[in-house]
Amino acid sequence: MRAIIAWILLLPSALLAAETGEKLFQTHCAPCHGPKGEGGRGANLAVRKLPRAPDDAALAAIIATGIPGTQMPATRMTAEESAQLVRFVRSLGKSQSAAVPGDRANGEKLFWSKGNCGQCHTVGARGGHIGPDLTDVGARRGPAYLRTSILQPEADIPENFASYRKLIYMPDNYLRVHAVTQDGKEITGERVDEDTFTIQIRDDQDHLFSFRKDELRELRKDWGKSPMPSYQGVFSAQELQDVIAWLASLQGAL
Numbered sequence: 001m002r003a004i005i006a007w008i009l010l011l012p013s014a015l016l017a018a019e020t021g022e023k024l025f026q027t028h029c030a031p032c033h034g035p036k037g038e039g040g041r042g043a044n045l046a047v048r049k050l051p052r053a054p055d056d057a058a059l060a061a062i063i064a065t066g067i068p069g070t071q072m073p074a075t076r077m078t079a080e081e082s083a084q085l086v087r088f089v090r091s092l093g094k095s096q097s098a099a100v101p102g103d104r105a106n107g108e109k110l111f112w113s114k115g116n117c118g119q120c121h122t123v124g125a126r127g128g129h130i131g132p133d134l135t136d137v138g139a140r141r142g143p144a145y146l147r148t149s150i151l152q153p154e155a156d157i158p159e160n161f162a163s164y165r166k167l168i169y170m171p172d173n174y175l176r177v178h179a180v181t182q183d184g185k186e187i188t189g190e191r192v193d194e195d196t197f198t199i200q201i202r203d204d205q206d207h208l209f210s211f212r213k214d215e216l217r218e219l220r221k222d223w224g225k226s227p228m229p230s231y232q233g234v235f236s237a238q239e240l241q242d243v244i245a246w247l248a249s250l251q252g253a254l
């Protein structure tokens, strides 16, 4: 009898805790990580092992401080809320989402052939350096985000973000720049690095240039422009699905 009363008393608070964890997640995390943690702009959290959060303390620390140099922000909350959120995030991993449908082997083939994606992206030891390394893109990004990246590469570089990015250096910020030297030579490419006096640019043929800014006649920065072409209409629906299935399976060296 006592046990039953205790159970009745505990039940609502246990339910409440689960509900609050989920609510906190929907408010603070779902916009980037998806309502089920399946990933989007943010990493897929519905996995058994989170590479950056091997235990609950590490997960709580990531929530509190974010991941510097990435889009993962710090979120302010009480210790109790944080504990509930940690529990909820862990529960996402247990209901491990099914693999993304599609023919991965065919997706891999299309990536290197028809898509010529390897001209700009590295996977493992192979590929170019104009775009981000995709070796672990399946761990960092969800399928919906991958689809948008391929069809509308500029979708995730919104205007309002551009001015923010002028102030804060972000490694995943691929800034298009156009430079004209004193003798009229034009270089268009990615900004690799920049300080007050110099800038390093990688052009679309993967050549690296370094300039003193006072030696340049013109230096234009195209915030919000991506060198990645849209693949709208290049792949059939099935081919696109295959490419996404392969990308989603790339989990890095785990």
Ligand code: HEC
Pocket: 025, 028, 029, 030, 031, 032, 033, 041, 042, 043, 045, 049, 050, 051, 052, 053, 059, 062, 063, 067, 070, 071, 072, 073, 075, 085, 089, 139, 140
């Ligand atoms: C503005 C978008 C954004 C929001 C909001 C956000 N995240 Fe993230 N999160 C990211 C991105 C992007 C990454 C991947 C960072 C990287 O490695 O490049 C990330 C990574 C993570 C990771 C690391 C996963 C790993 O690799 O182990 C965890 C854990 C995480 N987020 C949890 C949360 C939680 C919990 C919340 C809500 C409190 C949250 N995030 C809110 C964008 C976001």
Ligand code: HEC
Pocket: 111, 115, 116, 117, 118, 119, 120, 121, 130, 131, 132, 137, 140, 141, 146, 149, 150, 153, 154, 174, 226, 227, 228, 229, 231, 243, 247
């Ligand atoms: C001309 C170079 C170029 C080609 C070709 C190219 N990309 Fe990209 N890609 C980039 C650059 C630069 C970025 C980063 C800026 C952005 O998000 O648009 C990027 C971003 C991405 C992202 C987002 C990565 C992340 O972590 O946010 C994915 C996914 C991607 N590309 C997949 C592909 C696939 C698949 C193909 C072939 C079908 C392809 N790309 C072809 C240059 C290229």
